[in-house]
Amino acid sequence: MVKVALDALGGDFAPDVVIEGAINAANKDADLHIVLCGPEAEVKAGLEKRGYTGHGISVVDAPDPVAMDEHPVQVLKKKPHSGLVTCVALQKKGMVDASVSAGNSGAMMASCLMLLGKTTEKFGRPPIGCVIPTAEKPIVLVDAGANVDERASVLVDFAIAGSAFAETYFGREKPKVGLVNMGEEEHKGPAVCQEAYQLLKNAPVNFIGNIEGEDLIMGKADVAVTSGFTGNVILKMIEGFYEMHHKMFGNIDSEAGRKFDEMWDYRMTGGALLLGLNGTGIIAHGRSDALAIEKAVEVAAKYARLGVAKTVNARLSEIKDEEAPAQA
């Protein structure tokens, strides 16, 4: 049995779509238990209204609402009884295996970082690993937006974490790691990319060199490594492509149309994973609907079952220890 805590008040359309998504996820997987964290009476009324009488969902009272623009650290300090913080606190106590919120993503990151903690202090800046679609297959994008102004060595950490993620989650051996850049040659791009290129040549990953925007979309790499800034632009552009395609063409009723929707609809991705933490913290899209929530819970369960976080952490710890100079 895997247990997933879900922030009932997280996201633009909470709690309705969250409750609906939770019910759908619970009904599909008998080996999954969802703990909805939110205002108890309201959440229970929502379950009842939808006729849910199963045992796959329980409710933990967490009445404090969190605004989308509230300062992350303030949320953690002043809103311990919010759905968001409660979700993570339950995992800290060992009562659930993963925590999901579609609410204030900065607050979710801060809560996971402070409550679950980093695997190793040597891993400076935990990134967001996000599964994104390409023409070929889904790949891992890291960092999808947790950090800014990273040093080159931080990009190498991203590569190691992303590589372990892709290996565990997709089951791909020696996943191909590409550095997002503006040219193929190693001397191309900003100073930080040129430096990262040199470091990646000697890093314990299957580094295939620079990938340009087109290579990324065509699926040349299994892991696309980039700054949180560029990663966020990439992620949002992919969402924009999907939205634009649907605006222009609607639903295309063909095998290609269904395959496109399955891969490119942001809701199917189900939420991004914070890497390098002692636990499984999932950030779902702020504008999640019921389907997006259902998928986020589904993916959280899958991450927990596969032990993605554990594998990533083991890899990071190992490598960092090897790299550290021997102490007498």
Added chain:
Amino acid sequence: MVKVALDALGGDFAPDVVIEGAINAANKDADLHIVLCGPEAEVKAGLEKRGYTGHGISVVDAPDPVAMDEHPVQVLKKKPHSGLVTCVALQKKGMVDASVSAGNSGAMMASCLMLLGKTTEKFGRPPIGCVIPTAEKPIVLVDAGANVDERASVLVDFAIAGSAFAETYFGREKPKVGLVNMGEEEHKGPAVCQEAYQLLKNAPVNFIGNIEGEDLIMGKADVAVTSGFTGNVILKMIEGFYEMHHKMFGNIDSEAGRKFDEMWDYRMTGGALLLGLNGTGIIAHGRSDALAIEKAVEVAAKYARLGVAKTVNARLSEIKDEEAPAQA
């Protein structure tokens, strides 16, 4: 009569597709004259082979080939008789109105910068302005890849140049200028973006704030301002998305399908314009086919006729003078 010089040996499939594209462009526009710069005998044979006997194309002998990876400044110094350098030199002498090359883009930039010269020394780093498709309408992306590691004030220069470009080329009054960023709020993103945001609030452009990747694709701005690095990733992703879409769906035979092809096919864009130079230098795609070359020449003629470079330069000079402190 507008005159466009075209590098006959520029691009992955030169000179064949270049000659073919030139013929098609010349046949469509009686008021256009194309000067093909390349090995005279070869180019003339190519024209003859295709049965071209019109007066819309002349040939200037420029036998030196330029490799795609040759160092830009070396090309300028050691290959004055290359098609690429000759194209720009003819414009410098006032014999043509615009210069187009699908060859070594760094060498084309360097040639334009050194031979045509910057409008004003105060405009530090001329960017590439590129017309890109969105869900709504074409917009200007600036910088599409000429620079790296820009300071915030350089991004403001890009905004001014891009705004004048959009105004002149699209005929849009007060084009909306957006700063590509990873969030809407002004305190979001890397330090350079936060600083640029503050400068843009007081810049002589219609600044609408930050735009995220999705806003960009949905056409929220008329001008998307970003670093050359991010701009290049954006441009290449758009190309990748078009390529992927065709791979998945083929040609969609509907109004939407035709509109998509017309807007999103990179070949229709026709080449990017170097901004802030005394002249019209066009960088076409390295893998241009005959259609892409035809469109690049067509767009070069349009830029020259509309006086896009002149308007951009006037705007840049004006503003820079206003900004400079008064001298006693």
